Amino acid sequence: MTIPISYYLLLSAFLFACGVTGFLIKRNIITLFMSIELMLNGVNLSFIAFATRLGTLDGHIFVFFVMVVAAAEAAVGLAIIISVYRTRETLNVDRVNLLKL
Amino acid sequence: MHLFLFLLFAAFCVGGAVNLLIQRKTINSALSLIVVMGSLALIYLLLGAEFVAVVQVIIYAGAIMVLFIFVIMLLNAGDEEQSKGSNVAKVFGIPGLFAGGIIGIWVLLQHSPQDHPIPIGALYGPADKVGMMLFTKYLLAFEVTSILVLIAIMGAVVLARRSHTS
Numbered sequence: 001m002t003i004p005i006s007y008y009l010l011l012s013a014f015l016f017a018c019g020v021t022g023f024l025i026k027r028n029i030i031t032l033f034m035s036i037e038l039m040l041n042g043v044n045l046s047f048i049a050f051a052t053r054l055g056t057l058d059g060h061i062f063v064f065f066v067m068v069v070a071a072a073e074a075a076v077g078l079a080i081i082i083s084v085y086r087t088r089e090t091l092n093v094d095r096v097n098l099l100k101l
Numbered sequence: 102m103h104l105f106l107f108l109l110f111a112a113f114c115v116g117g118a119v120n121l122l123i124q125r126k127t128i129n130s131a132l133s134l135i136v137v138m139g140s141l142a143l144i145y146l147l148l149g150a151e152f153v154a155v156v157q158v159i160i161y162a163g164a165i166m167v168l169f170i171f172v173i174m175l176l177n178a179g180d181e182e183q184s185k186g187s188n189v190a191k192v193f194g195i196p197g198l199f200a201g202g203i204i205g206i207w208v209l210l211q212h213s214p215q216d217h218p219i220p221i222g223a224l225y226g227p228a229d230k231v232g233m234m235l236f237t238k239y240l241l242a243f244e245v246t247s248i249l250v251l252i253a254i255m256g257a258v259v260l261a262r263r264s265h266t267s
Binding site: 002003006007008009010011013014015017018019021022025026028030031033034035037038041044045048049051052057058060061063064065067068069070071072073074075076078079080081082083085086091 | 103104107111114115118119121122127130131134137138141144145147148149150152153156157160161164165168169172173175176202205206209210230231234235238239242246249250252253254256257258260261263
C-alpha cells in the first residue's frame with residue numbers, strides 16, 4: 001500500500017498557505033513568528049516527500065539546515081520581541097510603527 | 102493502514118494549523134503549533150525519515166516551542182486586539198481563496214505522477230547515513246551553519262540584555 005506524493009504536497013501547500021494567512025491577518029507579533037515557523041514546516045514536508053520519492057538523502061540534509069536557520073531565527077527574533085516589548089509595552093504590530101522612539 | 106495513518110496525522114496537522122489561525126489567545130496558538138509539529142514528525146516517520154522525525158521533535162517541538170511559550174509567559178501576552186477587516190477582503194477574498202485552492206488542488210492532482218507512489222514502511226533515512234553525508238558532501242555548509250548559530254547566540258544575548266548605560 002502506497003501513498004501518492006501529491007497527498008504530501010497538498011498537505012505541505014495547505015500548511016504553507018495557513019502560515020501565509022496567519023502572517024497576514026494576525027496582529028500579535030509572537031503569532032506572526034509562529035506563522036513563519038508553520039511555513040517552514042510546510043516546506044520541510046515537501047523536502048522530505050521529494051527526498052523519499054527520488055531515493056536520495058539530500059532533502060534530509062536541507063531539512064536539517066532549515067531547522068538550524070529556524071532555531072537561530074527564533075532565538076534572535078524572540079530577543080527582538082522582548083526588546084520591543086520593553087520599550088513600547090505592546091505586542092501589537094500595528095502600534096510598532098516607529099523606528100526610533 | 103498506512104493511508105489511514107497518513108490521513109489521521111494529516112487531519113491533526115490541518116486542525117492544528119486552522120486552530121492556530123482562529124485562536125485569539127497566543128498561548129492557544131502556540132499549543133496548536135506543537136500539535137502540528139508533533140503530527141508532522143509522525144508523517145516524517147511514515148516517509149521513512151527517522152533522523153528528521155527525531156530532530157523535529159527535539160528541536161522544533163522541544164527547543165523552539167519552549168522558547169516561544171517562555172516568551173509568551175514572560176511578556177504576559179493575553180488576548181489579541183481585534184482589528185476591523187475590510188469589506189473588500191470579505192467579499193472577494195473568501196470566494197477567491199476557495200477558487201484558488203480548488204484550482205491548485207485540481208492541477209496538482211492532474212499532474213502528479215500517480216504511477217510513482219512513495220514506498221512507505223522502509224526506514225531508509227537512518228542517522229548514520231545522514232551524518233556521513235553531512236560531514237562529507239555538505240561539510241562546508243555545516244561549518245557555515247555553525248558560524249550562523251554562533252552569531253545568533255551573540256545577537257540574542259546582546260538584544261535581550263538590559264542596557265546599563267540608560
